[in-house]
Amino acid sequence: MASASKTRKTATRLLTAVAVLSGLVLSAAQANAATASLPGEAPAAAATALPVVNMEATVLAAQIDPRRADSTQTPGAHDSVLAVEQALQARGLLDARWVDGYFGTTTVSAYAAYQRSLGFTGLDANGLPGTTSLTSLGQGRFTLTRQIGVGAKLKRDGYTVNTRTQNMLLEAERLSGVHIKLDQGSYNPGGDPTSAGTHDGGGVVDINVDGMTSATRTAVAKALRQVGFAAWVRSPSQGNWPWHIHAAAINDTDLATQAQNQTGDYYLGLNGLANHGADDGPRVAIQTWEEYQRTH
Numbered sequence: 181m182a183s184a185s186k187t188r189k190t191a192t193r194l195l196t197a198v199a200v201l202s203g204l205v206l207s208a209a210q211a212n213a214a215t216a217s218l219p220g221e222a223p224a225a226a227a228t229a230l231p232v233v234n235m236e237a238t239v240l241a242a243q244i245d246p247r248r249a250d251s252t253q254t255p256g257a258h259d260s261v262l263a264v265e266q267a268l269q270a271r272g273l274l275d276a277r278w279v280d281g282y283f284g285t286t287t288v289s290a291y292a293a294y295q296r297s298l299g300f301t302g303l304d305a306n307g308l309p310g311t312t313s314l315t316s317l318g319q320g321r322f323t324l325t326r327q328i329g330v331g332a333k334l335k336r337d338g339y340t341v342n343t344r345t346q347n348m349l350l351e352a353e354r355l356s357g358v359h360i361k362l363d364q365g366s367y368n369p370g371g372d373p374t375s376a377g378t379h380d381g382g383g384v385v386d387i388n389v390d391g392m393t394s395a396t397r398t399a400v401a402k403a404l405r406q407v408g409f410a411a412w413v414r415s416p417s418q419g420n421w422p423w424h425i426h427a428a429a430i431n432d433t434d435l436a437t438q439a440q441n442q443t444g445d446y447y448l449g450l451n452g453l454a455n456h457g458a459d460d461g462p463r464v465a466i467q468t469w470e471e472y473q474r475t476h
């Protein structure tokens with residue numbers, strides 16, 4: 181939280197500096213006004229007029245849109261996704277026909293290619309926009325609002341999670357009144373083979389439900405959903421695993437691809453398993469951790 185706020189403050193200072201500078205260079209810009217900018221290129225002196233990209237909406241679209249059977253766009257994401265796609269197109273990474281405000285698999289691939297072009301590998305090139313890559317892509321093209329930060333990694337019950345996930349778990353504990361003990365953490369590549377790679381990145385945990393009644397398991401899953409996890413109670417009949425709760429934090433920018441698919445499926449009413457079954461969890465209004473925090 182502190183670093184995000186610091187980033188915002190820095191961004192505000194930068195904007196102020198740019199505003200002052202653009203005032204100073206206004207006459208120079210006016211002198212150059214006769215020089216038409218190239219199509220798709222932002223005019224040099226228009227820093228305050230750059231489009232604003234909502235990072236939360238963009239990252240959400242990048243999880244849901246690739247899972248859709250149709251071309252429905254994620255509500256509230258169109259303008260932001262379009263600005264990102266235009267920037268990818270300008271860099272020769274995305275064909276014009278995919279520049280439409282829909283963050284489908286082709287846009288995810290193009291975004292991953294952009295991340296690799298910055299020298300990123302692994303999770304940092306997962307096709308989900310993170311703050312560093314998105315800020316870089318937006319240079320001279322767009323500014324960012326509603327930035328997401330996952331924070332530093334830490335240990336919980338001996339397992340690695342990031343700070344955002346830890347804060348979400350603490351709030352779910354408070355809401356449910358149940359102590360949450362992990363069985364598996366995040367950033368665990370090559371871990372439990374039954375997890376199909378979902379725990380390779382950030383935002384994903386398994387919760388131990390030993391000794392919990394069915395009602396308590398459901399109550400914990402509900403609390404996890406309320407704070408922004410795609411969470412399901414998993415039974416031994418569904419896979420080669422004991423009873424547990426699998427939870428993936430929506431909009432965690434470190435999500436592994438398989439976990440991105442699960443958070444997208446969750447929005448589309450599915451169970452996040454390979455069988456594409458219907459969501460069998462407790463119904464809550466789906467929201468992200470950041471949305472939850474704004475309303476509580």
Ligand SMILES: [Zn+2]
Nearest residue numbers: 375385386426
């Ligand atoms: Zn799991």
